[in-house]
Amino acid sequence: MEAKRALNEAGGDFGKAKKLLEQWGAASAAKRAGRTASQGVIEPYIHGGGQIGALVELDCETDFVARTEDFRNLAHEIAMHVAAMNPRYLSIDEIPEAEAGEVRQRLRDEAISKGKTAEIADRVAEGGFKKYLEQNVLLEQPYVRDDSKKIKQLVQEVATKTGENVLVKRFTRYQIGL
Structure with missing residues (x-):
């Protein structure tokens, strides 16, 4: 329904309609930002050979969303990204x-x-x-699998899809020998 409305407002232009949908998603995410995210998962990731590991706490509002495949995949992808990119800070x-x-x-x-x-x-x-910022701040880093997206965009996409406030609460990375 939203896609049809965006296409109508964009006069049939798919590019403009996509931008409208992104804007609407950001606006609805901003509304959700004030809601408490007290459910979620702690996702571990151990990189090949067990030399590098990461833990990520990804929070949402309900345990129902925390059990969804999209949410679990996001947590896993962020943990993998932390292991690969070694960010120093969560946010600016x-x-x-x-x-x-x-x-x-x-x-x-x-x-x-x-x-x-x-x-x-x-x-x-x-x-x-x-x-x-792109080198040191997790949410500002380009996603390791698709550098056209930042980590904060991945989080926003899942928040938009689930209709809940989704946020990376904290992370830590371990490496043998450091």
């Missing part, structure tokens, strides 16, 4: 302000030392900081 909010400031300043100083103007150096620093 977890990065200490001092660290974020240091990274931005270092990137800006590097650009200025290469002869860039202050304005261009600021833009270079922001671009570099986005790259830093």
Whole structure:
């Protein structure tokens, strides 16, 4: 029903209809964000040979959703992603302000030392900081199996599909020898 409405509003343009559906999904996810997610799973992932392991806590609102295949698959994929990509933080909010400031300043100083103007150096620093986020923040990282999507988009897709607030609560990664 939503697809038909989106197609009508987009005047038959599939690309525009898809964007509308994504916007509507984001809006409904925002409404759900305030609801308590007190159910979920802790998903383990052990990478080949048992040298790397990850645990991910993925929460939702009801035990019914926690038992669905989509939810379980999401938890597994995120745990696998954590094992592969070794993120340091869950979300942007977890990065200490001092660290974020240091990274931005270092990137800006590097650009200025290469002869860039202050304005261009600021833009270079922001671009570099986005790259830093993609390397260090789980929800901002491109998904290891499909780099056209970020982890937060995968979570949002399952939240939209289930109609519940779905969130990655925490994660940890272990590696032999580190």
